[in-house]
Amino acid sequence: MSATVGQARDDVAARLAAAGVASPAVDAELLLAHVLGCARPQVRLRRTEALTVQQARDLEGLAARRAAREPLQRLLGEVGFRRLTLTVADDVLVPRPETEVLAGHAIAATPPGAIVVEVGTGSGAIALAVADEARPGLVLATEASPPAVAAARANARRHGLRVDVRAGDLLAPVPEGLRGRVAVLVSNPPYLTEAERQAAPLEVARHDPAPALVAGPTGHEVTDRLLAAATSWLAPGGTVLLEVAEARATAVAARAEATGLVDVAVHPDLTGRPRVVAARRAPRGPRTA
Ligand SMILES: C[S@@+](CC[C@H](N)C(=O)[O-])C[C@H]1O[C@@H](n2cnc3c(N)ncnc32)[C@H](O)[C@@H]1O
Incomplete structure (x- = not known):
């Protein structure tokens, strides 16, 4: 998983696009917002921030489930x-x-x-x-x-x-x-x-x-x-x-x-x-x- 929020966003978006998710960039940002505990617009503002090990792990788990086409809302709860x-x-x-x-x-x-x-x-x-x-x-x-x-x-x-x-x-x-x-x-x-x-x-x-x-x-x-x-x-x-x-x-x-x-x-x-x-x-x- 990438070190910064911006890299993670791009990586997850590319992975979701490859899996056929209809709105990969939006979903990647919403998953990151969930992991970071912030609103979606903040994700772009925090793009140079490094993810902690735990945040990277949480994001990996969510991205894998979304790539398996689990609905975003079920992941966000x-x-x-x-x-x-x-x-x-x-x-x-x-x-x-x-x-x-x-x-x-x-x-x-x-x-x-x-x-x-x-x-x-x-x-x-x-x-x-x-x-x-x-x-x-x-x-x-x-x-x-x-x-x-x-x-x-x-x-x-x-x-x-x-x-x-x-x-x-x-x-x-x-x-x-x-x-x-x-x-x-x-x-x-x-x-x-x-x-x-x-x-x-x-x-x-x-x-x-x-x-x-x-x-x-x-x-x-x-x-x-x-x-x-x-x-x-x-x-x-x-x-x-x-x-x-x-x-x-x-x-x-x-x-x-x-x-x-x-x-x-x-x-x-x-x-x-x-x-x-x-x-x-x-x-x-x-x-x-
Ligand atoms: C398309 S979902 C709509 C759920 C919710 N109203 C919504 O719009 O998000 C249909 C709902 O009807 C329920 N349902 C199906 N057959 C039913 C029946 N015979 N009597 C009562 N509820 C039923 C299902 O369990 C499901 O929750």
Whole structure:
């Protein structure tokens, strides 16, 4: 390993580039920042500083794991999600930047005091962002995976945010008394086929839990179940928001319309790709005699 911060940065960046890492220079700087205990911009300012033996050893270990395509966020142990820093736990999906867009739609759709339900909360990212940035009356999050339930509860404690995390299948853990009263039903559910999961970047295919990604043979299996349930759980005028695979966005929107949902829209992610399907339960019309 190189003697100075600058040399180490260049060596690690070259090693990560050779391993096929998408952003080798950024990752090298973030790994160095982690080892040095400083912010990323400081790494450049400290480029002539010599690494200690322990820092060089720590960096070597992290660089080797990153070169084996372990996700950067798993190595750093944390990920930024909107205004929050979330702990990344083993066997729990790492929240993605595009999901910040879905969370933004959920926040915008949440009136003060409203009931919000997130299905498949993982680390708790979306539910916690809603609790943090909107003024909901209740945020209830469901999750099938025990490590994810624990991670979401730990992230809620970390930020002192009130999210009721319940273990179970899709909407089964939601109390029956909330049926027809949910203002926002939001989910980034499993939406890939097994072939699509295997074709994903190694960081995803090797290190994210398969049940967090794969819906079934068509990729529609979980979104279909959520759309079928949406009308009975949503309040009149309530909104369902789903993150979807780009290739299936139009099809999911058509399926939403087919269930009787209204105002169906497809929204882009940060790079302009269609990744969010939004729809509403029809508002209650004026009473007729
Ligand atoms: C794509 S991940 C999204 C995690 C998190 N919401 C996020 O955006 O980072 C899907 C999540 O749904 C959970 N899940 C999968 N099937 C489920 C089911 N039938 N009921 C509840 N949760 C489920 C997975 O364990 C996983 O945490």
